[in-house]
Amino acid sequence: MTAETTANDVEAALAVPTTPGGGQVVLVIGASSGIGRASAIEFARRGASLVLVSRSATTLADAAADCRAAGAAAVECVPADVLDPAQVQAAVDRATGTFGRLDVVVHAATVMAYGRIEDVQPEVFERVVDTAVLGTFNVFRATLPVLRAQRRGHVVVVSSLLASITAPTMGAYVTAKWGQLGLIRTLQQELRELPDVHVSAVAPGGTTTPIYDQAATVLGNTGHPPPPVYTPERVARAVADRVANPRRLKQSGFLNPVIIAGFRLFPPVFDALVGPLLRVFGMSRDTVPPTTGNVFAPVPGKESTRGDYWGI
Template identity: 80%
Template sequence: MTEQTPADDVSSARELREVVLVFGASSGIGRASAIGFARRGASLVLVSRSASTLADAAADCRAAGAAAVECVPADVLEAPAVQAAVDRATSTFGRLDVVVHSATVMAYGRVEDLDPAVFQRVVDTAVQGTFHVFQAVVPVFRAQRRGSLVVVSSLLASITAPTMSAYVTAKWGQLGLIRTLQQELRELPDVHVSAVAPGGVTTPIYDQAATVLGNSAHPPPPVYTPERVARAVLDRVANPRRLKQSGFANPVIIAGFRLFPPVFDALVGPLLKAFSMGRDPVPPTTGNVFAPVPEKEATRGSSRGI
C-alpha cells in the first residue's frame, strides 16, 4: 500500500476544485455568481464582451478565494468565440464541471416604436447566444458524462408585460430552448440543465437597457439583490431544477397571468408604469444592446427599485 504524501494531498485538493465557466461574468447576476463560486475555491473562466470590467470581476474573484481565474473577452453571438472559451476551460483545467450562462441585453418600447435591429439583437442574444453556449458545452458534458449547466432565465419567460416585447420574446424563446435540451439529455443522469428565473433584481441591466420610452426604468418590486439570485444559481449545482423561480411573488404573478388574463392585462400596464418607470427624462438610446458600456457594469446597478 502506497503512503500518500502531503504533495499528493495538495494535488488531490486541486483536482476536487470545481471548474466553472461563467458567461456574462462582468456584471449583475453573472458577476455575483462568479464571486460565489470563487468563495468555494473554484477555478474560474470568466466571459463577457467587456475586457476591462472582466478584469475587475476577475480581481473580485481572486480576492474572494478563487483557485485560479482566466478571462476570455467574447460575445455569445459569435459561435467561434464561445467555443474558444469552452476550449480554454478544458485545456487549462482538464475538465469542465459547471457552466453559468447569464449574458443578456434588454430594450424598452412599444412594439410599433422599437427599432427592428434592436428587437432582433435582444432576441438573438438570448436565443442564438444560448444556442451557441449549448452547442459548445453539451459535447464536453456528454464526453465527461457529467456536468451542470445553469441558465439565468426570467419571470418574463413565463408572463408578458407592455413595452417589453423584445425581452419577453427573448426569454420565452430561451426557455423553450432550455426545456428542449433538458428533454434531450434525459439519458445522461449526471448531466444537469437548470434554469433560474428571477423577478426584479438590482443589476445594471436597467441602467444599460435600450429605450425609446423617454424615461428611466427600475426593477419592479419585490426587488432582490444579485447576490441572492446568485445563491439560487449555486444551489442548482447540488440541487438541479428544470426551472427555479427566484422570488416569492413569481408564482403568484404567473398564476394571475395564466388563470385571470383579463384582470392581469388590465393591471400589468398601470402597475409597471407606477412601480418600474422613473419620471426623469432619458433620450432614446440603444444602451448596451450592440456594444458593452463598461462604465455601467458592476455587480449592482444604480436603480434600487421603488
C-alpha cells in the first residue's frame, strides 16, 4: 500500500478487524527510548496491540519485551527511520496487514543538538530539523489514507515546550519543533471535515529521558533536563489520554504556560534570563568532545525509558 492508494482500496484492506481481544491497534514511532517507549508501555497496560518502530532493532526488541510484560495483546517490531518514506509506509502496512486497522499513531521520534547557530555543523542542523519536520510529514503521509478511509483514528505527536519558546544554543531543536508544530496545526485544520479523526500534540517540559545524553553537542559538555523535571511515564499518560480527550496542543508541565507567557509578554526580560538560567539548570558539568550523538545513527547502549535524572 502506498500513500497514493485510493480510499476504496484502503477501505477494502481494513474491512475485517482482526485485533486480538478487540483492543486498540497502536503504532508507536520512536518506541525504543524515552517518551516513545514509555507511551508504548502505557498503551500495553491498556491492552493494546502494538507496532513498535525505531531505528535500533536491538533496543526495539527490549521495548517489545517491556510491552509484553505490561500486558500488550500483541507486539510487532519494524525497524525504520522516519526519514525513509518507504520504511514508514512498511510500518503502517504491517499494522493494517496484521491487525486489520489502525486506531492510534504515536509519533515520538526526535533528535537534538546543542551549539550556537554558527557553530553547529550544517549537516547536523539539517538532520535535526528534517527528523522533526520531514519525518512528521512522512508519518502523516503514510497514516492519513488509512485514517481517512476508516473515518476515525487518532494521531498524537510528542512536541515540546521549545515549540513555543526559544533558548540559546538549542537553535536546531527549536527550529525543528516550531516547524513540526506548524505542520501539526495545518493538518488539524485540514481534517476538520472528519470529526472522528483527531491530531493532538503533547508538549512536555524537561523530562528525564536519555535524549540529553544522546544529543549532538559542540559546547564541550552535555545537557540535562531543566527543572521541574517530569518522568517519561507521566508524559506517556498525557499522550495516551489524548485518545479520549483530543487537544490541539496539550502542555505537559505545570510551569509551561508560565514560561510561554513570559516569552510572549515580556521578551526583554525573558531574553535576559533564559541564557543564564539554561547554563545553570540545563547544562551538565561534564566534559565531552564534540559529537554528533545519535543524530545520524542510533546509539543503542544509551537507549532506555528513563535517563539518569530524578523526575516527578
